[in-house]
Amino acid sequence: MHAAQSDPCVLPSRPDLNQTGPKSQVCFHRSVQWSDVSISACSAVPLVSSLFSGATQNGLRAFPSPDPAPAKQREPQPPMLRAATVQARLLLLSRSYVGQAKAASSWPLVRRKPSRLGSVRPFYQMDTRGQDENKILTARGCHSSPESQELAMKSCVPCNSKDLHPMSEDSAKKLLEQVNGWELITEGDVLKLHRAWKVKNFVKGLEFFQLVAAIAEEEGHHPDLHLVGWNNVKIDVWTHSVRGLTSNDFILAAKINDLTLEGIIRKKKTT
Numbered sequence: 001m002h003a004a005q006s007d008p009c010v011l012p013s014r015p016d017l018n019q020t021g022p023k024s025q026v027c028f029h030r031s032v033q034w035s036d037v038s039i040s041a042c043s044a045v046p047l048v049s050s051l052f053s054g055a056t057q058n059g060l061r062a063f064p065s066p067d068p069a070p071a072k073q074r075e076p077q078p079p080m081l082r083a084a085t086v087q088a089r090l091l092l093l094s095r096s097y098v099g100q101a102k103a104a105s106s107w108p109l110v111r112r113k114p115s116r117l118g119s120v121r122p123f124y125q126m127d128t129r130g131q132d133e134n135k136i137l138t139a140r141g142c143h144s145s146p147e148s149q150e151l152a153m154k155s156c157v158p159c160n161s162k163d164l165h166p167m168s169e170d171s172a173k174k175l176l177e178q179v180n181g182w183e184l185i186t187e188g189d190v191l192k193l194h195r196a197w198k199v200k201n202f203v204k205g206l207e208f209f210q211l212v213a214a215i216a217e218e219e220g221h222h223p224d225l226h227l228v229g230w231n232n233v234k235i236d237v238w239t240h241s242v243r244g245l246t247s248n249d250f251i252l253a254a255k256i257n258d259l260t261l262e263g264i265i266r267k268k269k270t271t
């Protein structure tokens with residue numbers, strides 16, 4: 001995928017679950033009919049290691065399936081044949097990864113429990129190991145304030161909590177400074193957060209929704225998503241249970257602002 005001229009505030013696309021590291025691993029996943037294998041394109045490392053151990057990873061079976069015959073029934077393979085088998089498997093694996101890398105952008109995001117091998121970066125993420133995307137964005141002046149960073153690190157509370165009440169418009173206006181690009185709208189008598197983006201195309205709009213959905217599911221707090229005229233994304237955020245705005249909505253908006261959307265959002269035309 002050709003990387004467009006990058007907007008300094010947009011890092012290469014990756015699903016941003018939580019600045020403090022994903023509580024669960026978000027992976028590309030698809031059952032590939034030709035080899036009857038379910039491949040999770042999170043990272044080559046666990047799959048290759050489980051390939052050798054034949055172990056399952058996150059409930060996935062290292063291919064080729066079906067289950068290898070229990071060791072005791074298998075005839076010991078001569079070393080040359082064994083090496084050739086591993087070679088063939090690795091070739092199959094590498095081919096599938098090339099195929100995946102090409103198709104990965106159109107694959108649906110699914111949620112996986114953290115791999116038993118520890119959380120690993122999905123292979124399509126920019127390798128910023130040891131760096132903190134937040135620091136990168138802040139260094140580039142992309143965060144409106146440390147408060148907005150702090151907001152993006154928080155977690156939503158359950159919307160059916162008794163302590164949740166709609167905030168006043170003045171309180172909302174104060175918090176608005178911490179969510180760049182969002183505005184307050186009132187629909188019916190309900191105060192909401194609203195933001196619009198132009199995406200490159202319809203599919204990228206859906207990809208954007210997938211990234212937002214991952215956060216919403218993680219937080220148990222959901223936005224209203226609109227994709228109109230094929231490339232206009234509009235998102236409204238409000239707390240339905242109290243018919244107004246709560247801190248949950250600003251946390252969700254800050255997390256959406258922290259998504260890395262390179263390749264999804266249409267570059268602003270320089271006038």
Ligand SMILES: C[C@H](O)[C@H](O)[C@H]1CNC2=NC(N)=NC(=O)C2=N1
Nearest residue numbers: 159160220221222238239240241
């Ligand atoms: C029980 C659970 O907290 C509710 O169903 C959640 C789900 N997501 C939600 N999202 C939003 N925006 N408002 C809600 O009131 C809400 N309620």
